[in-house]
Amino acid sequence: MGPFFSLSGAGKWLGLVAAIWVQAICGNNYTFANYSDALKSLMSLTQLQLNNLSVAKDVGKAFGVVAGFASDCLPTSVLLIIGSVEGFIGYGAQWLVVSRRIHPLPYWQMCVFLCMGGNSTTWMNTAVLVTCMRNFPKNRGPVSGILKGYVGLSTAIFTDICTALFSSDPSTFLFILAVVPAIVCLTATFFLHEIPTPTSNPSELRQETLYFHVFNGIAIILAVYLLAFDITGNHGRVLSLAFAVGLLVLLATPLSVPLYSFISKPLSDSDIERPMKVSLKFGTPRPLWNAASQVLMAIGYIAMALALPGSLYIGSILVGICYGVRLTITVPVASELFGLKYYGLLYNILILNLPLGSFLFSGLLAGYLYDVQATVVDGGGNTCVGAQCYCLVFVIMALTCVVGLGLDVLLAVRTRNVYVRIHESKRAIAVSATDCSSAKY
Template sequence: MSLTQLQLNNLSVAKDVGKAFGILSGIASDRFPTSFLLIIGAFLSFIGYGVQWLVVSHRISPLPYWLMCVFLCMGGNSSTWMNTAVLVTCIRNFPHHRGPVSGILKGYVGLSTAIFTDICTALFSSDPSTFLLMLTLVPTLISLIAVFALHQSPPSSTSSQHSQETHFFHIFNILAVIVASYLLAFDITGRHGRLLSLLFSFGLVLLLAMPLLVPLYLALFRSRHDGGDDVENREPLIEEKDYSGGRVKEEVKKRQPLIGEEHRVDEMVKTVEFWVLFVSFLCGVGTGLCVMNNMGQIGLAIGKSGMSRPLWNAASQILMAVGYIAMAMSFPGSLYIGSMLVGICYGVRLTITVAVASELFGLKYYGLLYNILILNLPLGSFIFSGLIAGYLYDAQATKEAGGASTCFGPHCYMLVFVIMAFVCVLGCGLDLVLAIRTRKVYSKIHQQKILEHSSLTSTSS
């Protein structure tokens, strides 16, 4: 298929548009069990990626462009059902560890691309059809297994349980770093023989299976009686006053909840904080997706084959802007430096925003809230990748026989990077506004964590 850069970008956008339908999984998460979401995700993944595999492996004739977009959309949408099931369940199971939970889950999502790519490279010599076959089968099988293993459970209620959870989350973080280092070592050591590739794949599977030792340990060695003082599990983060009298209670129920309390969706969208968070998230993930969707062409063009969470978001936006400026300048090594900064900040942005949303608007309707926020993924992909990057690249590119277009030189993406750097600066400003508006909430959260830490310390001593 001879496609322009705009058409290629639109294929990536079609995948991200599937995430726009993730709002359905958010609604379902508040009404159906986790197993239902996982089964739907497995079905969509099997069909969406399965048809792509049939086309790429030439088992069926090429499909029309619009129909390929539909199946790409299905594949993209499948991840929203799986992500919603896992993230919402884990956030609700571990409300005291929202940051570590979202960080670990999003970290493994980021590693998943490298995991699939490296295994495919090691075992199947980077065959595209085999890669799609892996995407068809592996997520489907894992989701069906998770149907029996993933469920909502009561959060920790004692200091000993809270301390134990913290310890296990440290272990998960260490394992994630080990997996990332293992993948990096394989990538930078060049070509590998068949035996070494098999050993690498076996070792990677073992590393990925190691987190299963934690529930196994709990099942075998958890004591029957948990000691320690009760740690208050307060939801929402800001306590409501206990009003007496039916009339007063009715008035309290009708008022707009404060930031930090449970919000319904209609209440959430009426707050300034939500829209500031939404737009600043768009500025970060939209531009980040643009780089991810166009990294191949960017490399070709350049010539290479204790703070509050909103403040962390602001810092990530500035670093992301620096990454875009570095790639726009196109000095030696700028692609590596810029893409590294953008990738790190993109991950930070996703992780922190997930936790911020739960802290500001509660967990009761978190599934729907999460999927409303990630509407920014297809929206940002369409604006920055499908429109801005696609049009500007084609404007600079040279037309080739068959209708395709190619551009060589730093000028191909320079204006795109400058625009995205400006957008990140705008996003940083919005994050600072959000940090100012929520400083009382995060001060209260900080004080609560200090009290919990003091309780744990006094219990252990």
């Protein structure tokens, strides 16, 4: 009997479900806008000062290198515990301020707590990605896509739950950010572990692919469900409660895969013969997809700069999709080029671009240009309304995407031989499966 019929086989799928839940609460770094106005008002901040608070949050990711080093010597459970405790303290302190249970802290102290909150997710992400990539070494792309997809959905999950149950109250939102990730991570420590997996044969690889299709389908349904709630306007109390219950059911649905994998048997080689031939037809270098995303992202920024009716929504959708593509593609590319031995450290080195980009484009560029256009308001702070506030910022971001396009194309050309070898290796597996199937008949 293959590993899919064994406890270890079901165990790694249960670990993937736990990883999905962790990623579904790891998007707290992207929710700053949900409570930033409250911080700006309470602390009488300018937009530049507020943006620098956001930068402090992203700077926390720069210390993710520590999590990368730790992933090579500490078990997954310890990484998750560290992340949950750090997030509880970081977001808990912000909750105390926004809920006015304590007086606003000095600016530098708020920067420290925001940095802690930002760094907490690096421990969670490192634990999840390193473990799952090693548990599914032959399906790094699908694993990365599923996990990063749930990170993208996590902001909507937090926001919609808070909107449905607590009327978007900023203090309640911060309380959720402090408590829920801690509970989920502590729960995941019991299920998410690195499970040594023997070399998979073609039938088992095909079985994995089918299960990943199920996970992708669930994620798409969840995304549509969240979108439907967002675009249908205000909801009554009963409908909001029903939405929350439905959301929890959808988040629990991935549990069906480990249950099914425990009682199912692997596909036979004859079952996989035709699909394997089709799925290995192309061997496009992954960085080329990043290059394509740069084109669409530039179009998205230009759309937002034009400030035409509806262009903000169109631009935001394009930029969001492309950002998700880049996150999904970059993770397996790093493992394919450098291997999995020091993957935790490598991953956290890669995401150093986030605090650097946040500092340059948000902290300096966007904050400065916003303050130039803004007017001072009574009681401190400033405000700006209209397309002129961020128009130049969007244009500069579009030009940056053009530069990124050139770099991605260059990387695709330089790594072409690597992906040719990967493609040939997969083709050899497919041919082997076909020969074995033919020999049986």
